[in-house]
Amino acid sequence: MNWVLLIIAGLFEVGFASCLGKAKESTGSTANLWYAGFFVCLAISMYLLVKATQTLPIGTAYAVWTGIGAVGTALVGIFVFKDPADFWRVFFIATLIGSIIGLKAVSH
Structure with missing residues (x-):
């Protein structure tokens, strides 16, 4: 359940x-x-992050939360704000996604 809260918190980070x-x-x-x-999304994101860290390790939770926010914000930038989507940008977004999945896989 706390992983779900953490993912939702990350999506609200993209929102803010x-x-x-x-x-x-x-x-x-x-x-x-x-x-x-911005302030509504910020408050919800922080609240859900706090709830998730009650059972998840803080380092893992924070890394996943910021990773979701970074990937999501980069994708919103590409699709909404027309930021460039060159090879290296997409490559490093993919490595972030791989890192988030890896942290989830090695967490207890």
Whole structure:
């Protein structure tokens, strides 16, 4: 169950990073809504991370949480913000995914 919470926390990390990207592109009340989304996603992500670390090792949980956030944010950047998707960028995203799976596999 705590792995599920950790994965959801990582997805909310993608949410708060994406909200920052959208807020940067916006002005006025629209930007304020994106900042509100940032704070909501941040609070949920942190809460779920704390819950997950009650039974998972902190080092593993934090690495997986940031890994999900990094991969997810990079993919959102590519598909939503039109960041470049060259070979090396995709290669290193794949190595991050492999590392996340490896940490899950070796954790008790």
